[in-house]
Amino acid sequence: MAALxxxxxxxxxxxxxLMLLLWIVATLRRDVSIVDLFWGCGFVVTVxxxxxQSSPWSARIxxxxxLTTLWGVRLSWHLARRNHxxxxxxxxxxxxxxxxxxxxxxxxxxxxxxxxAILWFVSLPLQVxxxxxxxxxxxxxxxxGTVLWSVGFLFESVGDWQLARFKADPxxxxxxxxxxxxxxxxxxxxxxxxxxxxxxxxxxxxxWTIASPVVITLLLLxxxxxxxxxxxxxxxxxxxxxxxxxxxxxxxxxxxPNQTSRSDQTV
Numbered sequence: 317m318a319a320l321x322x323x324x325x326x327x328x329x330x331x332x333x334l335m336l337l338l339w340i341v342a343t344l345r346r347d348v349s350i351v352d353l354f355w356g357c358g359f360v361v362t363v364x365x366x367x368x369q370s371s372p373w374s375a376r377i378x379x380x381x382x383l384t385t386l387w388g389v390r391l392s393w394h395l396a397r398r399n400h401x402x403x404x405x406x407x408x409x410x411x412x413x414x415x416x417x418x419x420x421x422x423x424x425x426x427x428x429x430x431x432x433a434i435l436w437f438v439s440l441p442l443q444v445x446x447x448x449x450x451x452x453x454x455x456x457x458x459x460x461g462t463v464l465w466s467v468g469f470l471f472e473s474v475g476d477w478q479l480a481r482f483k484a485d486p487x488x489x490x491x492x493x494x495x496x497x498x499x500x501x502x503x504x505x506x507x508x509x510x511x512x513x514x515x516x517x518x519x520x521x522x523x524w525t526i527a528s529p530v531v532i533t534l535l536l537l538x539x540x541x542x543x544x545x546x547x548x549x550x551x552x553x554x555x556x557x558x559x560x561x562x563x564x565x566x567x568x569x570x571x572x573p574n575q576t577s578r579s580d581q582t583v
Contacts, residue, residue, distance in 0.1 A: 320447045323369050327362050327443055328436050334361065335432040339424050348412075348423050349405040351431055356391030358432075359384050362439045366446035375454050377446050380519055383465050384442060387472075387512055394476050434535070438513065440528045441520035448521060461519030468511025471497060471568075475504030492555045500568040502559065506541045507566055542566060 334354070342348040363384040367377045403409070408427070412419045478496040482488050497504035510533050517529045535541060542565055550556045562572045 320444060323366055323443050323447055324436075326369065327365055327439075330361065330365055331358065331432045331436050332429065334358070335428040336424075339428040342423070342428075343420050347404045348408045348427055349399055349402075351428055352405070353392050353395050353399070355431070355435070356388035356395070358388070358435045359439055359442070360388040362435065363442045363446075366443045370446040376448075376458060376519065376521065379454065379458060379462070380442055380445055380516060383462065383516060383519070387465075387469060390469075390473060394473075394480075398480065434531070438528050438532050440525040441517045441522045444522035444525055445520040455521065457521055458519045461515045461517070463515070464511050464518060465515030468508040468513075468515060470508065471501075471504045472508030472512065475508060479505070490553065492553050492559045494559055494563065494571075497568070498563075499571060500564065502563050502565050503542050503545070504568070506536045507568065510536055510566075537566060 335351075338351055338354055339348075342350050363377075363381045367373065367381050370377050399405075404412070408423075411423070411426075415422050475497045478498060479493060482493045482495075501507050510529075513529045513532045517525065537543065546560075546565075550560070553559075
């Protein structure tokens with residue numbers, strides 16, 4: 317069985333190498349948005365690289381590899397379809413303007429290597445699970461983790477699908493989607509992503525890696541997810557303030573009854 321230190325070093329080196337390659341491609345294309353497409357598949361690479369260093373191959377790592385692959389491939393495919401033919405993400409375009417000629421090398425550290433470091437840290441439960449001796453058999457924690465992962469995968473995939481359909485209708489331009497899962501939470505995709513990682517953490521049987529799902533939760537809530545998205549959306553969507561007043565931001569719940577108006581959401 318590969319030692320944990322070896323697995324962490326090998327995986328970290330692979331992630332850095334892939335991020336450097338992505339950075340070179342992005343620099344040549346003058347579009348760093350491709351880093352987001354790698355996010356999901358980066359975890360797929362990490363879990364399988366961990367798995368091949370595990371011997372003997374346990375039922376747990378097989379389960380984690382399957383769940384991570386399904387989640388990661390779906391997410392990357394969704395982002396690739398959504399971003400096809402679009403210009404560079406406005407966040408990165410703004411950074412490009414702010415840094416000017418220095419952006420090409422600053423982006424290596426502030427975007428690519430930073431995202432790689434977060435990927436490596438968030439995936440710690442998967443990496444540790446590959447080298448744990450016990451318990452090797454599937455346990456109740458695996459069952460509970462898989463159930464939580466399934467809830468998260470449902471929210472994330474269905475939420476993305478509902479939003480994509482909504483945006484595809486020109487009649488919904490500037491409106492706010494509050495149907496389907498979006499009626500119960502303003503961010504079903506972020507809530508689902510959070511559940512996915514807490515589910516994988518439970519299934520990993522690696523209790524000391526709890527900082528990993530905590531970090532991804534904080535990122536989704538306070539940094540790159542809910543907080544970042546809602547910073548300006550009310551200015552762009554006139555009905556969004558009313559939608560905020562009646563709909564939970566993150567955890568699903570029934571709409572508040574004191575708000576009776578109905579609009580439609582886009583993000």
